[in-house]
Amino acid sequence: xxxxxxxxxxxxxxxxxxxxxxxxxxxxxxxxxxxxxxxxxxxxxxxxxxxxxxxxxxxxxxxxxxxxxxxxxxxxxxxxxxxxxxxxxxxxxxxxxxxx
Amino acid sequence: xxxxxxxxxxxxxxxxxxxxxxxxxxxxxxxxxxxxxxxxxxxxxxxxxxxxxxxxxxxxxxxxxxxxxxxxxxxxxxxxxxxxxxxxxxxxxxxxxxxxxxxxxxxxxxxxxxxxxxxxxxxxxxxxxxxxxxxxxxxxxxxxxxxxxxxxxxxxxxxxxxxxxxxxxxxxxxxxxxxxxxxxxxxxxxxxxxxxxxxx
Numbered sequence: 456x457x458x459x460x461x462x463x464x465x466x467x468x469x470x471x472x473x474x475x476x477x478x479x480x481x482x483x484x485x486x487x488x489x490x491x492x493x494x495x496x497x498x499x500x501x502x503x504x505x506x507x508x509x510x511x512x513x514x515x516x517x518x519x520x521x522x523x524x525x526x527x528x529x530x531x532x533x534x535x536x537x538x539x540x541x542x543x544x545x546x547x548x549x550x551x552x553x554x555x
Numbered sequence: 556x557x558x559x560x561x562x563x564x565x566x567x568x569x570x571x572x573x574x575x576x577x578x579x580x581x582x583x584x585x586x587x588x589x590x591x592x593x594x595x596x597x598x599x600x601x602x603x604x605x606x607x608x609x610x611x612x613x614x615x616x617x618x619x620x621x622x623x624x625x626x627x628x629x630x631x632x633x634x635x636x637x638x639x640x641x642x643x644x645x646x647x648x649x650x651x652x653x654x655x656x657x658x659x660x661x662x663x664x665x666x667x668x669x670x671x672x673x674x675x676x677x678x679x680x681x682x683x684x685x686x687x688x689x690x691x692x693x694x695x696x697x698x699x700x701x702x703x704x705x706x707x708x709x710x711x712x713x714x715x716x717x718x719x720x721x722x723x724x725x726x727x728x729x730x731x732x733x734x735x736x737x738x739x740x741x742x743x744x745x746x747x748x749x750x751x752x753x754x755x
Binding site: 467475480491522524 | 567580583587590603625628632645648655689702705710719724
């Protein structure tokens with residue numbers, strides 16, 4: 456008998472790790488994967504509450520989030536390819552054209 | 556401790572371990588593999604919560620398609636994890652990012668602590684996960700019934716979104732056709748090169 460709140464705590468830990476990855480990592484691809492991890496943590500919350508309330512609407516939302524994440528991955532990786540082609544690096548510290 | 560709790564603890568630990576290793580790897584290929592490990596553990600959690608179809612979709616779409624796309628791009632860019640990433644960041648960047656990380660983690664811990672003591676958490680905690688699972692919950696039929704009746708309009712919108720994203724991705728990642736000019740040469744130069752080569 457695992458309570459639903461245990462799943463929520465796992466989700467919040469995963470989300471925190473994803474945020475730390477976005478903040479700390481210097482590789483654009485790892486930052487991008489951290490964003491995917493944060494999306495998955497949100498999906499876990501949706502699934503957990505869907506189970507707690509006994510409705511499948513949460514599953515539909517997870518489905519839609521997965522579709523959006525796939526689209527986002529395609530566009531994001533295209534942006535990364537273009538960045539790498541222009542700058543010859545994936546280091547986030549080097550993409551500072553808009554800095555003051 | 557029964558089997559459910561054991562499976563939950565094992566997959567939760569594996570999911571968190573994979574995520575931690577993912578952000579701490581220097582080699583992006585290893586990072587992708589750890590993310591796949593974390594996603595597989597999360598799929599086990601989905602199955603425990605009765606979301607069988609979503610677990611299958613998570614493995615097929617995420618581990619099967621999206622992360623393979625990541626691997627594909629990493630190998631296309633020929634990254635080996637030893638670019639100029641070895642150089643430390645400017646000190647201002649480092650101070651900012653570590654401070655923000657610590658603040659964020661402190662905030663998360665405070666939210667969890669305060670929600671554990673609130674009455675909402677007690678109400679949620681009373682719902683035992685493995686009790687009274689309705690028949691067919693989370694199956695393809697149940698999800699499809701809701702998806703194609705109640706949420707038909709968002710579903711169609713998502714197809715338009717994916718079409719736009721695919722066209723945009725192809726347009727952005729398309730290589731300049733000349734192969735002689737410097738990377739990022741403007742479009743006019745490449746068109747001139749192209750016509751030059753065609754006429755030659």
